[in-house]
Amino acid sequence: xxxxxxxxxxxxxxxxxxxxxxxxxxxxxxxxxxxxxxxxxxxxxxxxxxxxxxxxxxxxxxxxxxxxxxxxxxxxxxxxxxxxxxxxxxxxxxxxxxxxxxxxxxxxxxxxxxxxxxxxxxxxxxxxxxxxxxxxxxxxxxxxxxxxxxxxxxxxxxxxxxxxxxxxxxxxxxxxxxxxx
Numbered sequence: 001x002x003x004x005x006x007x008x009x010x011x012x013x014x015x016x017x018x019x020x021x022x023x024x025x026x027x028x029x030x031x032x033x034x035x036x037x038x039x040x041x042x043x044x045x046x047x048x049x050x051x052x053x054x055x056x057x058x059x060x061x062x063x064x065x066x067x068x069x070x071x072x073x074x075x076x077x078x079x080x081x082x083x084x085x086x087x088x089x090x091x092x093x094x095x096x097x098x099x100x101x102x103x104x105x106x107x108x109x110x111x112x113x114x115x116x117x118x119x120x121x122x123x124x125x126x127x128x129x130x131x132x133x134x135x136x137x138x139x140x141x142x143x144x145x146x147x148x149x150x151x152x153x154x155x156x157x158x159x160x161x162x163x164x165x166x167x168x169x170x171x172x173x174x175x176x177x178x179x180x181x
Contacts, residue, residue: 030092036065037082040110044159048140051157054148058114060085060121062093062175070106071165075099079111083177085121091179093124099171107163113156113175120153124177131156131173 041063045052055061060083067079077097083090095111115121123129131154138148140159148155 033065033080033092034082034089037063040065040159041112044110044112044140044157051140054114054155054157056087058116059118060090060115060124062113062115062124064093064095064111066161067095067109067111068106069097069109069163069165071099071103073100073103075101075103075171077173081111083124089180091125091177093178094176095173096175097171097173101171103165105163105165107165108161110159110161111156112158113154114148114150116150116153116155124154124175125179127177129175129177131175 041055045055062081062083064079064081067077069075069077075098077095079095081093081095083093113124115124138155138157140157148157
């Protein structure tokens with residue numbers, strides 16, 4: 001039993017390292033990232049027209065157009081994004097997620113963080129920003145018509161792109177912000 005546990009932990013650790021290095025946006029230029037984010041924003045507004053109001057009325061938002069997640073008990077996700085303040089590009093951000101639970105598979109998705117207030121946006125820009133495991137997010141899917149719930153001035157929206165993943169897990173996300181020089 002001890003050998004099985006040791007092998008399972010070793011396999012999960014190797015998988016996590018591979019996921020964190022391979023997931024998310026491939027090495028792209030900042031122009032590619034901005035283009036991807038713009039295209040995903042347009043898709044969200046086209047397929048979910050009520051979201052246009054959130055993009056227009058939020059103090060700011062961060063959009064991660066290509067987040068990749070993989071898991072085998074221990075999971076990880078990674079992606080790069082762009083940050084806007086009142087519709088103006090102000091910087092870039094990296095997303096990292098680690099979670100644990102009964103989970104298996106891989107998926108790709110778009111993630112958007114809407115900042116309701118200047119204070120919420122400033123907390124994000126101040127450095128390492130974390131979203132706890134108990135933060136709730138909305139998954140945009142066909143027929144979505146609910147209002148977003150802001151917690152501490154932040155609402156999280158994800159849009160599935162592809163893949164298959166099953167399971168239940170607990171974890172959190174960490175973001176690093178880099179202003180435009």
